Amino acid sequence: MKSKLKGIVWMDELTLFTMALGLSKPWHVVDIRFSKEEGRLDLKIDFSNGAKFPCPSCTEEESEVHDTKDRTWRHLNFFQYETYLQARVPRVRCGRCGIRQVEVPWARPGSGFTLLFEMLVLQLSREMSVAGVAEVVGEQANRIWRILGHYVDRARRQVDLSGFHILGIEEFSLRKGHVYMTSFSDLEASRVIYLGESRRKEVVEEFVEDLRGRGTDPGQIDLVCCDMWDPYLHGLRNHLFQVQVVFDHFHIMHQLNKAIEKVRWLEQKENKALKKTRYL
Ligand SMILES: [Zn+2]
Numbered sequence: 001m002k003s004k005l006k007g008i009v010w011m012d013e014l015t016l017f018t019m020a021l022g023l024s025k026p027w028h029v030v031d032i033r034f035s036k037e038e039g040r041l042d043l044k045i046d047f048s049n050g051a052k053f054p055c056p057s058c059t060e061e062e063s064e065v066h067d068t069k070d071r072t073w074r075h076l077n078f079f080q081y082e083t084y085l086q087a088r089v090p091r092v093r094c095g096r097c098g099i100r101q102v103e104v105p106w107a108r109p110g111s112g113f114t115l116l117f118e119m120l121v122l123q124l125s126r127e128m129s130v131a132g133v134a135e136v137v138g139e140q141a142n143r144i145w146r147i148l149g150h151y152v153d154r155a156r157r158q159v160d161l162s163g164f165h166i167l168g169i170e171e172f173s174l175r176k177g178h179v180y181m182t183s184f185s186d187l188e189a190s191r192v193i194y195l196g197e198s199r200r201k202e203v204v205e206e207f208v209e210d211l212r213g214r215g216t217d218p219g220q221i222d223l224v225c226c227d228m229w230d231p232y233l234h235g236l237r238n239h240l241f242q243v244q245v246v247f248d249h250f251h252i253m254h255q256l257n258k259a260i261e262k263v264r265w266l267e268q269k270e271n272k273a274l275k276k277t278r279y280l
Contacts, residue, residue, distance in 0.1 A: 026051035055094035204235025
């Protein structure tokens with residue numbers, strides 16, 4: 001395929017795209033279709049005749065191809081043109097697991113995007129909204145959400161909560177105070193571990209259920225730091241009754257200042273010296 005002409009390495013486009021995609025045997029690019037009108041490039045990938053593949057479930061010894069299924073994946077753009085990979089994905093008959101679809105090296109099972117495209121989406125999502133990412137890459141927002149959902153779930157499963165015992169609960173608002181959320185944090189590790197979609201007492205139960213679903217015993221929490229919001233305290237009494245609650249000093253000072261101001265305001269009617277001393 002390669003020939004050297006006056007020191008210049010020349011290769012055909014199939015080899016070029018096979019190399020650029022990082023494919024290795026038995027996979028290689030077998031056809032390229034480019035349509036300027038449709039604004040897209042299609043790269044057809046195939047495996048060599050007689051290729052064998054390992055079972056994806058048990059990675060037992062390699063088996064011959066049982067049958068194949070045509071699939072398409074959105075890949076990174078080629079210049080300004082949308083690029084798609086197409087391939088017939090083989091299924092193998094494993095002696096232990098039965099018929100299984102093999103995993104292709106450029107995409108995770110079940111995804112309509114290549115791993116590199118998903119990586120681009122994750123990187124963009126750190127900097128902009130999902131709607132913004134969808135517009136930049138020319139995809140529907142719900143497909144972007146599905147990619148994020150997969151990687152967020154995977155990252156959450158990898159978090160080790162075995163040493164987690166000090167919980168911080170904090171409310172915050174979105175949309176200029178119209179929507180309230182609650183964050184639950186591992187205060188020692190300085191990381192958020194759950195976001196509740198309200199500040200009602202039920203969020204504590206939802207958090208506890210999520211923790212159990214991740215295989216963590218809520219009973220290992222012994223200290224909770226939160227503000228004096230009654231619904232949280234109510235939720236803690238019912239679902240994390242073993243914990244000691246610590247109020248943060250900002251909220252204690254806030255309550256104290258309010259109480260002093262109330263007394264000053266009542267007494268200034270009798271005692272003129274207290275007039276105009278609010279900030280004093
Ligand atoms: Zn198997």
